Amino acid sequence: MELIISQILNAVMLACTYTLVGIGFSLFFGAMDIVVFCLGDVAIAGAFAIMALSTVMGVYASLSGILPAPISGIIVVFIGACFTAGLVTLMYRAVIVPFEGKNINASLLSTIAAGIVIRELIGLFYPEGRNPHAFPQLLPAGLIGDNVLLSWRNIIIIAITFIMVMLLYWFVNRTKTGLSIQAISQNKEAAIMVGINWHRIIVITFLIGGFLLGIGGFLTASYFNSLRFDMGAMYGLKGFCVAVVGGLGSIYGAIVGGLLIAFVEVFVTAFIPGGTAYSSVAAFLIVVLFILFKPEGILGEKTVEKV
Amino acid sequence: MGNKIYRYSLAGLSTLGICMALYVCLSSALLVALIVIALAIVILSVGERKNVIDKVYRLIGDNKALNLGIIALFILLLPFLVQGNNYLLHIAIMAGIFSIVALGLNFQIGGIGQINFAPAAFYGMGAYTSAFLSVKMGLSPWLGTLCGLLMAIVLGVVVGFPALKARGYYLSLVTIALQIIFTLMIVNSPWIGGPNGIPGIPSYQIGGFSFRTPVALGGIQLPYQVNFLYLVYILLALFALAANRLYNSRVGLAWNAIEQDPIVAACQGINLTNTQLLAFCLGAAYAGIAGAIYGHYTSFIGVENFDFSQSLIFICMVILGGTDNVPGVVLGAVLLTMIDEKLRDFSGYRLLMYGIVLIIILIIRPKGLLPKRIRVYQQKDRSEYSSHSAVVTGGSR
Amino acid sequence: MMGVLRTERVSIDFGGLRAVDNLDFQIGDEIVGLIGPNGSGKTTFLNIISGIYKPTRGRVYFNGEDITSLPPHMIRAKGIARTFQTNRLCLNLSILDNMLLGLYCQQQTTWWQAIFMSSSSSREIKLGIEKSLAILAHFNPALITRAYEPVMTIPLIDRRRIEIARAVVGDPRLVLLDEPTAGLNSEETNQMINDIAKIRRRSSQISIIIIEHDMTVISRITERVVCLNAGQKIAEGTFSEVARNELVRTAYLGG
């Protein structure tokens, strides 16, 4: 029994790491009908920024001299997430705008190439960039009581994920800008017709998505205590899978999709003899099956092709 | 009459120019290669704006025999031009092998407009089948290659089947997933070497002559790569010819119709299932043969040769060269292979520069070096009808 | 007169919505107009005939043969061609290529023959080109000189012509025209009416179902009119009969 509970907990934590990047995919797909393939790398770049702030650049240390540790931690993470937001927007200008409405294949490739560039830049220019790094412990690591299953860090990771999703939900459904994003994702032409400034909204979407990705990269790195320059490739791919399984374009879908993929991976590893090697195979098979038989995902809206 | 000779020599000169440009790219340093490519891009862009390219196409098309002869001669003489340098020959062979895969992939990307992210899986299927059969079962490499081809087609059906239901990004994800599953399954299968790969793959033999023996031609000792060079380029010529014929046939047209609008295509009597599966199976066959040759050429294959990043390289070749344009795809494959090899001198910066070069070329020429063109069925028709914009402009879908 | 196409109590549901409801319809050697307010199920009905949608209930017979469950490409092969409401040519392909697509169902070349017997393949293409150009000349001779231009450079009226030409080039028995004059001005509409009349003149062996909102078009070229409302047939007869029908009037005014 304890084994099952601990495995469920493992899966939930894994799902948390997938969710935010999945939301990133959904957000950009909804707003622009494009899949930005390098989101995983962007998120990891954000985590590297946070790590740089708290180790190499010493911002965290100097901040915690004047402020209590949790607040300086929050500030550092916030700066890192803002950096990620800036990075995504820069990427939008550099590798998405040139291909807008022109050629879906070219934009697909250019975002993949951008991912390679980001990855390699980290590897080359971060000190010892190609080596694994221990991620600084900005979240408290202590256990809650004597129970080895629950640590403060895990609780905080779940909480931050939850808060981020709620904030996004509030933003998308309660603010004018958020409603504009929704309008654009439902019908771009109509939205422009009623006077929504498309370009402004897209930039805002990218800023918000980038911010979430930065947080997502931070949570992932914190959960694994470590960071490596090429982690982003697989991370981004899993995020895309999560978004598709949940329903591309749906925020809640990313949560559900994240849980599903994480549970499949964890349970194949834990309860099928010899399953460890096949956990990724199982996760990807699930994705293939979803696309074939329920392409709109779990929570996505079914679109009927117009004839 | 004088005009005719003039045009004849002009056509020959332009083909010769292209061959020389490629030779320069092959034999000199990265910077020189990049300058040549940049020059080529400038010439292409200016030429397109002034409608000269069209005339060059026609010039080359009018004198096919001459130009093919020049290219054949160029390949034939290549070993002597590079003075038997086996590394340059190796690059040329790899360029040929990759060109075959890219031509096959083009049936999917250029033909039916579906990006298939699993060409390396087809390529690997051919390589692994042939290598396994010839190493473990002692089958002749020639037969092994044939089996590799068949198994690749089987995989083509497996990957092509989802393409019937999914399109666009969804299909991308399906093929990515299948590609990753393919590599994971190989790693997890000890009977085909698992992560160890398959070493000691025998080479092709004709009579008692093994392709891995150096040859003496015209008094010059040439490395064994020469054998493979000729083999690969003969195959490439055949495959390119077949691809070209397909492109100009009813089948190629049907693929394009599906790319543009599957429902309309179906309403013209095109069987979506068969036609799309055909694009995947033929592409898989191309890649399968290329993979098998690769295995018998290098004598070792490992799963890293057939992973997702290799697939990405194939896709880049097709899109950079120009989708649905047979010379374009071959050009893309050849150039990218060369650039990739040239970047080896910058080991740490190789991938970074690869990514940057890719983005730059994509921005300058999003439709590839030689973009997709309007089909011309008979040269005679062509000169009768004016054509202001033979290059397809504007977006698809 | 034996019906070319006949439907028996065809219905189709989309979720809770019944788009076509128990429709009995038939057509012989004639031009039938299909009219009705927006959303009355006209286009859906054409989609059922051409096999894009499968009806929830009912059957479709073509030349006495049940084609209800056939996929679109087989229905096309049987001899039903169509155009689309929003002009759906392959914009990146040349006019000639679009026309050759219309001939696809008549050609035989397989991929195997295309590779290994290219002379037979190119002979077939050559015949196709001749036939296409002949049809194009029938509609608008000016198009022939532009046959190698991509369709996207062609003005709308000519695109519609090409689409109709693509539908009839393969000698279909039945042509379904979905709003051929949408977006055209009155001058162009007149030209289009003539073009449609030309199809019949070319061969009386072509039946036509035409969806149209412009009643002048309907009155000038159709021999019979069927009016749909909410998926049901509410009137049938010559144009003047249908136009007088009380139900039709309420449908248009009230619906």
Place this chain on the structure above:
Amino acid sequence: MFKGKPIGKIAAGLGALIFLLGILAGCGGGTKSQEAPKQEGGSQKKVVKIAFIGPLTGPNATEGVGPRNTFELAVNQANKSGKLPFEIKFLAYDDASNPGTAASVAQKIVAEPDVVAASGHWNTACAEATIPIFKAAGIPMVIWGAIGPSLTKEENFPYITRVCPTSVQENIPLAAFVMDQLGRKKWALISSTSVYGKANTEAWQAEVKKRSGAEIVSLDEITDGSTDFRPILSKIKKLNVDGLYYGGNIMEAALIRSQMNELGMKDILMAGISGIVSPKFIEVAGQAAEGVVVTQPGKEPKKMPGGKEFIEEYQKAGYKEPYGAYGAYAYDAANIIITALKEAGTDRKALADKIGKIAYTGLLGTTSFDKTGQTTNSLSTIYVIQDGKFVDWDESKYKTGERKLPGAK
């Protein structure tokens, strides 16, 4: 039909193109011809080239960069010593852990005119791919880091030799230590699906089979690059094992150890081999690294004759990266080649024969090769991580009983 004017333009354009290409080709040729006189007349010394291949980018870059540096260091030292009758030029190539790339690189090396010897590879698959190429070209290659047992074969000797032990040789002392000396019998295995991981796992399984009472209760395979091992570890936790063996690379090993710590499995002994001997392991695993037992062939460089100088020189040379687990091997491989060069001259065949017969004493002790080209040097050390450092077992507080290894009764 053609009109006169545009065709003239085409001709002019093409002419310009061909002219330019001619110039460029001339330039390309020019660089080559510039090199040649330098070799013959520019300096009195002849230039010979030695190539190094290793993973400098990609997933195993950490393993390759340090050895690249030590190799270069050895070459530079030799050049500076002034004792050589020729100048050695050092070439470094990246195989990116990809056999296809490795084969390509090997072709490139073989095609360079003055290359006399090469030293290559951390990945066994890469070595598999290049061995036939080097053998066919008659260029001796000394393998510095690939441990697949099958690489060294009689038929390839003396062209292919190896200074590092195979996975089988490497695991023997570690197994003897933890199973016989510490008495740990019940093992959980985690294996990387890489060649390296599989080879180690197989070697460990063989060791367990040799000993009665020892058993493997679970075996899980993971792919390199995975980050989440909690599901596997949660499962292993239930099994009450005496120890956990991981044969793989630093990153995964460190994550496994730190996640063991989180799941309350700190009192399970973790054993690993040289692949994880790197300060990075301790950095990433943090506190959890304490008490992990590893083995590394050879002795610590600083304890070997010349080791101190080596470390000093390495630091002086200003390399950013640590020399890593295989730095000493690459260093010795370079010196073996250089020594052989000194004695046998630059003829490849003579050089290969000389390397085959060498008895070189360096950082690894005395290296000589058996008839398959495998090193006969079998020195090895057991390390335990103590206070954030790899400490020789014999000098550790654990041996004296001052501290207790995880799970010790």
